[in-house]
């Protein structure tokens with residue numbers, strides 16, 4: 001098209017020798033946007049010239065009649081014909097237009113923003129355009145696992161539900177080794193743009209079972225621990241009661257057959273009474289089981305609550321190692337607090353964090369369990385957890401591959417810096433985080449101390465070096481001077 005236009009212009013002899021060389025460029029790959037966040041749809045003129053005096057038009061290519069998303073013309077935004085749903089959410093920056101950058105900022109992205117956009121730029125002598133493909137992702141809620149009870153064969157029925165996703169995510173069950181378990185097909189519902197999922201599974205042996213929901217860059221998962229003793233005793237009683245039912249039925253048939261054979265009809269009422277008695281016993285058994293099941297369901301909700309006081313028995317004294325601290329950190333004399341700030345004197349060592357505003361604990365651990373708590377209240381950028389000894393030699397990414405097991409807060413978001421990253425959906429702002437490490441079991445877990453709930457667990461790890469407590473105030477800069485405080 002452009003070729004034909006240019007050819008025509010050439011033939012007519014009105015070619016502007018400068019305009020031919022300009023081109024409107026955009027991203028080669030689809031732009032991923034997260035529902036509720038802002039996104040930039042890139043579009044610019046190359047080589048760069050000011051487009052302040054030109055017409056910049058953004059419209060939807062995939063909707064009927066290509067309706068307007070944003071129009072800048074004659075030095076002003078002219079959005080009276082804009083699609084209603086984009087009202088107040090689009091922005092071109094004048095400063096950027098001066099450098100040929102006509103990227104559109106779209107605020108609080110909605111699922112309906114997904115589609116093809118055209119960025120069209122026109123001057124008096126020239127015009128060109130580019131197409132931008134926008135994909136929207138909405139991250140749903142953490143999966144919720146419900147215990148639906150046991151069946152006669154001792155199988156435990158679990159159901160996992162998660163809602164608020166777009167597009168449709170994958171749901172899977174995993175055992176403690178991370179092996180995917182086969183389950184029924186997932187039920188999916190779509191209501192107002194978002195997908196919700198439901199899936200059931202029957203498990204026959206005790207294990208830590210995870211329900212994981214995954215969507216391109218995001219993953220949320222919930223764990224249930226069925227190795228809990230109460231599950232096992234409950235399962236045993238269900239199996240025993242099933243065996244009991246079978247025995248009673250067989251006995252009933254036997255007695256009836258014998259009674260008929262002997263024609264000892266007068267004995268029958270007696271036998272009938274016995275069966276009646278067995279039946280009553282069975283009823284009692286059933287209501288006891290029902291009661292136990294209710295208790296069990298109750299106990300599921302408080303398993304973590306019971307765990308935290310237990311973990312606290314492993315509390316260790318953590319003192320921060322000033323010699324490892326980034327040069328923009330001030331560690332208090334008692335080694336219990338760290339905040340951003342400029343040091344008065346500094347002995348430059350090779351062992352300091354260079355990029356991350358991090359600091360390690362003085363003492364490392366190479367066996368058993370340990371636990372410590374860090375107050376993060378009012379601080380908006382932090383990472384904390386444990387790091388292995390050899391990170392002292394190379395400060396790289398805060399990922400398990402590089403020897404860091406951490407959770408993190410970036411702006412308003414909480415993340416587990418696992419690979420891949422896990423976005424944590426917490427209902428409340430964290431004030432104090434508990435870190436529990438079981439070196440021998442290869443477990444690092446994080447707890448919200450206030451609500452006594454589990455935030456995230458790294459499991460199935462194997463350590464072969466000492467592990468050090470690690471706290472960090474983000475990457476290179478932090479303008480919030482609130483300290484992180486070790487709470488003993």
Ligand SMILES: *[C@@H]1O[C@H](CO)[C@@H](O)[C@H](O)[C@H]1NC(C)=O
Nearest residue numbers: 040092093096101103104105
């Ligand atoms: C273009 O402008 C947007 C803001 O509208 C900015 O985020 C982006 O970095 C700019 N692109 C370039 C290449 O300068």
Ligand SMILES: *[C@@H]1O[C@H](CO)[C@@H](O)[C@H](O)[C@H]1NC(C)=O
Nearest residue numbers: 208225226227228229230307
């Ligand atoms: C699961 O429960 C069992 C028994 O109560 C316990 O030994 C085990 O440590 C628990 N596992 C986790 C990850 O909580």
